[in-house]
Amino acid sequence: QSALTQPASVSGSPGQSITISCAGSGSDIGGYRYVSWYQHRPGQAPKLMIFEVTNRPSGVSDRFSGSRSGYTASLTISGLQADDEADYYCASYTTDGTVFGGGTKLTVL
Amino acid sequence: EVRLVQSGAEVKKPGESLRISCQGSGYTFSNYWINWVRQMPGKGLEWMGKIDPRDSYTKYSPSFEGHVIISADKSINTVYLQWDSLKPSDTAVYFCARTLDLDYWGQGTLVNVSS
Numbered sequence: 001q002s003a004l005t006q007p008a009s010v011s012g013s014p015g016q017s018i019t020i021s022c023a024g025s026g027s028d029i030g031g032y033r034y035v036s037w038y039q040h041r042p043g044q045a046p047k048l049m050i051f052e053v054t055n056r057p058s059g060v061s062d063r064f065s066g067s068r069s070g071y072t073a074s075l076t077i078s079g080l081q082a083d084d085e086a087d088y089y090c091a092s093y094t095t096d097g098t099v100f101g102g103g104t105k106l107t108v109l
Numbered sequence: 110e111v112r113l114v115q116s117g118a119e120v121k122k123p124g125e126s127l128r129i130s131c132q133g134s135g136y137t138f139s140n141y142w143i144n145w146v147r148q149m150p151g152k153g154l155e156w157m158g159k160i161d162p163r164d165s166y167t168k169y170s171p172s173f174e175g176h177v178i179i180s181a182d183k184s185i186n187t188v189y190l191q192w193d194s195l196k197p198s199d200t201a202v203y204f205c206a207r208t209l210d211l212d213y214w215g216q217g218t219l220v221n222v223s224s
Contacts, residue, residue: 003153034209034210036210036211038154038211040154045204045214045215045216045217046146046154046204046206046211046214047214048210048211048212048213048214051210051212052210057212087153089153089154091154091156091211093209096170096171097156097158097159097168097169097170098144098156098159098209098211099156100146100153100154100155100156101153102153103153103154
């Protein structure tokens with residue numbers, strides 16, 4: 001059960017858009033609709049931002065959007081704000097359970 | 110309001126046993142799987158396993174099977190994560206989270222294993 005592949009870091013200026021990729025395989029991202037994204041700030045519990053590839057939970061800003069192409073999922077954050085600075089993790093269902101990506105540190109310049 | 114409340118931080122010695130807990134409220138506890146997720150110091154999130162509180166059916170990550178035990182007591186809306194013999198490498202923050210989507214998370218339990 002290999003971890004999904006995310007870039008270690010991304011950065012952007014306030015107001016810009018950024019995209020975080022999450023590469024997997026047909027056994028995870030490409031095979032199931034249960035692909036999700038989490039925002040994690042130090043010392044806090046992770047927060048669900050996107051579920052089932054494209055869906056936003058109630059209360060999550062529409063600046064956050066999810067997509068998938070083949071075996072790669074993506075999280076796009078538009079109109080970057082300082083408060084978006086955090087670690088972001090993707091996750092996918094597999095037959096062996098859930099697998100996470102390695103995490104991406106987002107820095108808002 | 111859905112809440113998952115975890116037990117407090119633990120400091121243990123290698124070889125000791127430990128059980129930490131995660132209590133759900135604000136929803137029908139038995140209707141949703143509970144997952145356990147590990148975060149070692151400075152590292153990312155790792156899925157450990159999950160349990161169906163209705164019947165205590167469990168599924169473990171191959172990386173954790175045989176090293177931890179996940180159990181549930183649906184009468185008190187609580188899921189547990191247990192070690193029989195802790196190692197220093199078990200030092201981490203452990204989170205519980207609900208459902209396949211991990212939609213609600215506990216606040217985390219810090220476990221520090223040191224001689």
